[in-house]
Amino acid sequence: xxxxxxxxLTKRYKDLxxxxxxxxxxxxxxxxxxLGVNGAGKTTTIKMLSCLTRPSGGDALLxxxxxLHDSGGVKSIIxxxxxxxxxxxxxxxxxxxxxxxxxxxxxxAETAEKIASLSEKxxxxxxxxxxxxxxxxxxxxxLSIAMALISDPEIxxxxxxxxxxxxxxxxxxxxxxxxxxxxxxxxxTTHYMEEAEALSDRTGIMKSGRLIAVGTPAEIxxxxxxxxxxxxxVKLVKEAE
Amino acid sequence: xxxxxYSLRTAKEILRDPLxxxxxxxxxxxxxxxxxxxxxxxxxxxxxxxxxxxxxxxFGLAFMTLFSAALIAKDRSSSLLQRLYxxxxxxxxxxxxxxxxxxxxxxxxxxxxxxxxxxxGLKLTVNVLWAVLLLIPAEIFFIxxxxxxxxxxxDKQVGGICGALLTNLTAWLSGVWFDLDLVGGAFKAIAYALxxxxxxxxxxxxxxxxxxxxxxxxxxxxxxAAVALVAAVLLFLRQMRRQ
Numbered sequence: 001x002x003x004x005x006x007x008x009l010t011k012r013y014k015d016l017x018x019x020x021x022x023x024x025x026x027x028x029x030x031x032x033x034x035l036g037v038n039g040a041g042k043t044t045t046i047k048m049l050s051c052l053t054r055p056s057g058g059d060a061l062l063x064x065x066x067x068l069h070d071s072g073g074v075k076s077i078i079x080x081x082x083x084x085x086x087x088x089x090x091x092x093x094x095x096x097x098x099x100x101x102x103x104x105x106x107x108x109a110e111t112a113e114k115i116a117s118l119s120e121k122x123x124x125x126x127x128x129x130x131x132x133x134x135x136x137x138x139x140x141x142x143l144s145i146a147m148a149l150i151s152d153p154e155i156x157x158x159x160x161x162x163x164x165x166x167x168x169x170x171x172x173x174x175x176x177x178x179x180x181x182x183x184x185x186x187x188x189t190t191h192y193m194e195e196a197e198a199l200s201d202r203t204g205i206m207k208s209g210r211l212i213a214v215g216t217p218a219e220i221x222x223x224x225x226x227x228x229x230x231x232x233x234v235k236l237v238k239e240a241e
Numbered sequence: 242x243x244x245x246x247y248s249l250r251t252a253k254e255i256l257r258d259p260l261x262x263x264x265x266x267x268x269x270x271x272x273x274x275x276x277x278x279x280x281x282x283x284x285x286x287x288x289x290x291x292x293x294x295x296x297x298x299x300f301g302l303a304f305m306t307l308f309s310a311a312l313i314a315k316d317r318s319s320s321l322l323q324r325l326y327x328x329x330x331x332x333x334x335x336x337x338x339x340x341x342x343x344x345x346x347x348x349x350x351x352x353x354x355x356x357x358x359x360x361x362g363l364k365l366t367v368n369v370l371w372a373v374l375l376l377i378p379a380e381i382f383f384i385x386x387x388x389x390x391x392x393x394x395x396d397k398q399v400g401g402i403c404g405a406l407l408t409n410l411t412a413w414l415s416g417v418w419f420d421l422d423l424v425g426g427a428f429k430a431i432a433y434a435l436x437x438x439x440x441x442x443x444x445x446x447x448x449x450x451x452x453x454x455x456x457x458x459x460x461x462x463x464x465x466a467a468v469a470l471v472a473a474v475l476l477f478l479r480q481m482r483r484q
Contacts, residue, residue, distance in 0.1 A: 050327045072329065080327045084320040088250055090257040095250070102246025103328050147324070 003028040003155055003185035004049065008058035011044050011209075018044040020209040021058065026202075028063075031177070031186040033196035035233060036206035042189040043083065045206070046157050049187070050080045063154055079153035083160045085140040086147075089133025093124055093143055096132050097150055104151040114150055122146050122176060138169025145176065156180070158188040162195060174198060193230040205236055212240045243330055247338030255308050255346060265308060266350055269301035270357050277361050287420060294358040295444030296417030298351040298376060299437065302383040303411040305347045307403040309387025313339060314396040317480065332478055339391075340384050347380040348373060372447045375455065379440040382466040389473035392480045415441045436465035 004026040011019040019041040026032045034042045047053040049060055051071040059066055065073040087096050094115060101111035119125045122142055127135060132143055141161060148156055161177065162170040170192075177199055180186060190196055196203045197217045205213040205220070213220055213236050217229050224232035255261055273293065280288035287293070316322045325335070351373050359365045390403050412418060415437035421429045432438045439461035446454035 052323060052326055075327055075329050078327060080324055082320040082324050086320040086324040088254060088321060089319075090254045091250060095253065099246055099250045100328075102249075103243050103325065103330055105242055105329070151328075 001028045002026065003030070004032075004060060004062055004187070006049075006058070006060040009045070009048060009055055009060055010057035011041075011048060011053060012056040017209050019048065019055075022209075022211055024204060024211060024214065026185060026187065028185055029182050030201045031181050031188065031199055033200040033203040034187065034189045034206060035191075035193070035196050035203055036189075037191075037237065039208075040206040041209040042206055043159055044209075046080070046159050046187065046189060050078055050157055051075055052080075077154040078157065079148035079151055079155075080157045081141075081144045081148040081159065081161060083163060085137070085144045087132040087140055087143055090131060092129050092131055093119075093135070094128045096143060096147055100147045100150045106150075118146050118149060121179070122149075136169070138165050138172060141165065141169070141173055142176065145173075149180075153184060155185045155187070158186060160189055160191065162190070162192065170195070193233055197229040205233060207237050207240045210240070212236055244334040244338050244341075247330065247334055248342045251312065251339055252342035252346070254312055255343065258308075261304075261308050265301065265304040265346075266353060268304070269297045269350065269354055272300075273297055273354060273357055273361070287418075290358050290361060290363040291448055292445060293417070294354055294363060295372060295448050296415060296441045298354045298372070299379055299415060299440045299444060300408075300411050300417055301350050301354065302347055302376075302379055303403075303408045305343050305350075305380065306383045306387040306390065306407055307399070308346075309339060309343055309384055310390035310394065310399040310403045311396060313388065313391025313477075314394055314399045317391070318396050326481065332481060335481070336388065336474055336477055339388055340381075343384045343387070344377070344380055347384065348376075351376050366450075368448050368450050371452075372444050375447050375459070376440075376444060378459065378462045378466045379436070382436060382440075382462060382469050385466065385469035385473040387473075389469060389476050392473065392476040410435075411437050414438060417441055436462050 002025045006022050006024040009019060009022040010017065022045060034045060036042050044053065048055050049062065049067060051067050051074050055068070059068050062074050063077055065077065067074055088099060091099065097115045097118065098111050101114055106114065119128055122145070124142065124146060127139060132140060135143065145158070145161065158177070162173050165173065174195065188199065200217065202214065202216050203220060204211050213223060215223065221227065221229060221232045224235045226232040226235060276288045276293055277290065355363065355369050387403070390399055394402055414432040414435055416432065421432050421438060439458035443455045443458035443462065446452070
């Protein structure tokens, strides 16, 4: 069963077409990575799918709910961890999580239970009382993902989740993302080829707003006739120019 | 419930910033003590507690604009608002969530000013309570201005426009530091076309129990508060759409 069905999705800004007639289906429980160089249209696609930006054309159904006609319904089943960490810096980790729980209408008891289980799963127990703004980049990303997970979303968008992190923090975050696989549908955007290769069930490569290739990393390697995924990416993007 | 969660967060973020506490609550008190000391040595009627304290309570509200605007602009630049726009929060939840918590903080600042003035010799009467209550329209004006500035300015611009320009406008055009009649002319006309001096004169009248003299000042403040509120809501909704 498909979780996301994108049909002819387009976004135009005056004379720039950021996303050009995107068609894509993502399965339930799948981890799908959107790859592309800067300005390829990845973030704009996520913004449209999460109802932050209204498309200029086309539509997308998220578990059957239209981003055009049922944005409230879409918002009730998704969560986004934006490119920037997007945490409240002067609140503690616990308070940040409680804020998101409150915004989703959870009771005090539900909130406490949710914070306890999430912090255990994501290893946040040791920093629950620390102010979010004082945490390292890796911990802030972890908190950012925890804030997205608090509502038990059916679809999770992770926009460049490891951008700017050191190797160790990135590896830890990969483990965290792997642990979420299968429990929800995940759409991830990234600049890092090895990240997409290591985590994704399938990847899509975008160039100038268009989707130029879709498949498993192995399928994309086969299509490009290369052995390494990064080489396949470079070759396909150059061919599309 | 959702709005309350957001309000609680706004209050915590504002009150946990030491600069906010220093400037918002501390600075008007420092001015009160300093000007009272000057007045004790060189008597100036403008700096008598009955004149000075209402003026300082209005001047202190300029910092509420700064706090609100800085928080909103920072939320926009850090993408926290972008994250929240993908949640079931409605526009009214954001607007009230940003504005409501600043009201009790503004009222607390006003009460602190009067308590400090009482320590210096101001007689605490029921009029002080009326002065605190009748300051609410001015509080709404300044808080709405914060929502407006936070919706259109970057966090760096907020520092300049709200931190420097608005505090100076409030100081110069409110008649707190000098009698506007001394300057007169266009300066006085501009001052009386803006709400600051009206808020101060209304508060001074209330404090001495001259309730008949609150008109037309209260109408000026109410009108400005209404206009600022409508403009702030419209501009906040516009930036929401632009996100």
